[in-house]
Amino acid sequence: MIDAHAGELHLPTVRRRFRALAEEATREQQTPIAYLAALLEAEVAERAERRERRRLIDARFPIMKRLEDFRFTDNPNVPQATIATLAQGGWIDDRESVIFIGESGTGKTMLATTLAVCACQQGRRVRFTTLAQLANDLQEAEGHRELQRVVGRYARAELLVIDELGFIALPEGAAELVFQVISERNEKSSLIVTTSLPFGEWTKVFPDPRLAKAVVDRLTHKAHIIETGTESWRFRHGLPRRDLRPTKETT
Structure with a gap:
């Protein structure tokens, strides 16, 4: 059910990682709120990474230098x-x-x-x-x-x-x-x-x-x-x- 709802809400990171993070929360005895926070944080972080990659592509750098x-x-x-x-x-x-x-x-x-x-x-x-x-x-x-x-x-x-x-x-x-x-x-x-x-x-x-x-x-x-x-x-x-x-x- 979580898989389906995450897909409907366009939450690909939640859909992909909710089981692994749930297992981690169980091992570390996290509260439900802490588990939910970690799951949403992962979604936000990956979205930010995707947006950054998109901006770097759109910039049309001849070669990437940092x-x-x-x-x-x-x-x-x-x-x-x-x-x-x-x-x-x-x-x-x-x-x-x-x-x-x-x-x-x-x-x-x-x-x-x-x-x-x-x-x-x-x-x-x-x-x-x-x-x-x-x-x-x-x-x-x-x-x-x-x-x-x-x-x-x-x-x-x-x-x-x-x-x-x-x-x-x-x-x-x-x-x-x-x-x-x-x-x-x-x-x-x-x-x-x-x-x-x-x-x-x-x-x-x-x-x-x-x-x-x-x-x-x-x-x-x-x-x-x-x-x-x-x-x-x-x-x-x-x-x-x-x-x-x-x-x-x-x-």
């Missing part, structure tokens, strides 16, 4: 205390943003991902994209007359991560569409941006100087700007592996 995966000793430029504070998520409540500036291989994307994963774990809606993918999505949407729907999708996320700003120069039309998303989110929700370019060189991405200035103004307003340096962690740690590769013998 804060404990980042080795601060490999890049002393990154302020560990600041990252730990940001991981708590208060800056998202305050509708602030984070900008990571540094050369390729200095940990920008990994740090952005770890903060975004923390946001998912806190129950927030997150979306991860590269600047190129964002521009492509917006241009395709405009071509199919679905621009407002797609802009709204990016605007609804509590945290939007825009990775790899600086890898490509945006065509004029695409640059304006990206600016539309940034403007839509301005002071309403949070952004994380990673870039290899100093702000003075953002005209390489947004060719119109006035548009580039407007983008910088909106992104840097209420932003935590973190410089990750110029020395590539990947390059430095790849050298020993390259040294071990066999070389061809000359005859």
